Amino acid sequence: VDRVLRGRIDDRFATVHLGGLNLDPREARAVRRVKILGCGTSYHAGLIGAQMIEELARIPADAEPASEFRYRDPVVDPDTLYIAVSQSGETYDALAAVQELKRKGARVLGVINVVGSAIAREADGGVYVHAGPEVCVVSTKCFTNTVVSFGLLALHLGRTRDLSVKDGKRIIEGLRRLPGQIAEILEQEPQIEKLAKEFADARSMLFIGRVRGYPVALEASLKLKEVSYIHAEAYPASELKHGPLALIEPAMPTVAIVPDDDLLEKNRAALEEIKARSGRILAVAHQEQEKADRTIVVPKNEDELDPILMGIPLQLLAYHTALALGRDIDKPRNLAKSVTV
Ligand code: F1P
Secondary structure, eight states: OHHHHTTTEETTTTEEOOTTOOOOHHHHHHOOEEEEEEOTHHHHHHHHHHHHHHHHHOOOEEEEEHHHHTTSOOOOOTTEEEEEEESSSOOHHHHHHHHHHHHTTOOEEEEESSTTOHHHHHSSEEEEOOOOOOOSSSOSHHHHHHHHHHHHHHHHHHHTTTOOHHHHHHHHHHHHHHHHHHHHHHTTHHHHHHHHHHHTTOSEEEEEEOTTHHHHHHHHHHHHHHHHOOEEEEEEGGGGGGTGGGGOSTTSOEEEEEOSSTTHHHHHHHHHHHHTTTOOEEEEESSOOTTSSEEEEOOOOOGGGHHHHHTHHHHHHHHHHHHHTTOOTTSOTTOOSSOOO
């Protein structure tokens, strides 16, 4: 995270410098919509990025799996800024989506880790996330850095539009706190390892989060699936009452993302619903949650940046669950570093 922030923040004017972005202030102001495309973890990072862009720049934004986008006949709109996300920069579905967009005359930026990769070459500009080489197949630190990069990009777009200097400074200070806060989370690894052992008997796990917490839940459930092979499903907390509550029972624990923001009471009410059905709950929160059986407490940042931190303990949880089950974490079955077909 230090690396992605380094040299990019201008504290005096509460702005950021994104050298290769290739989007001048006039072009940034002309953007009417942002569409983010990526696969797997990169798609989940894009979902968080879309929320950050809506919150900080007030531009309507959404994310879609690139693998789906490329198979439909999308309406390509000149006022939409398209952003492709990829750790490897080689994922074929994402590359095909970018090529299709370029063919239709769209402006496409990349949020990419590997410098000079196929998608980076194809894009008109963008942000490198500087996560370094991912040594294992599963994307972890790159997810974190991609979301931080979206924080920078959202701040940049926001400062060319609606975001005040005061809010810009608030976000910048939040970004600067991240490395220290991540170190604090990593210090909790022994406790998380214990929790992983406690929950490793689950046949299936439900991950829930509301609004900012939902993409975190999606990514945490993907991490668990990828390395432990435990079935996991992520659901928006607000959708629980529309069906999945029927599944709650002690054999299916719930991991709940419960940030201290204006949705805290709503999230607590969801925990109560689960408890009322004898569900076991592991919460990731900014304070102990009374209704949860266990809570991983993470440091609080600015509301908009909370998702960056809340995913990290759940990466550790997936890792230690896989270890407890004797899985080969560095070579998970059926997972390739980049999916090129
Ligand atoms: C996309 C992705 C990863 C996943 C696995 C397979 O890769 O779905 O998120 O962990 O490695 O590919 P990328 O486009 O971000 O390189």
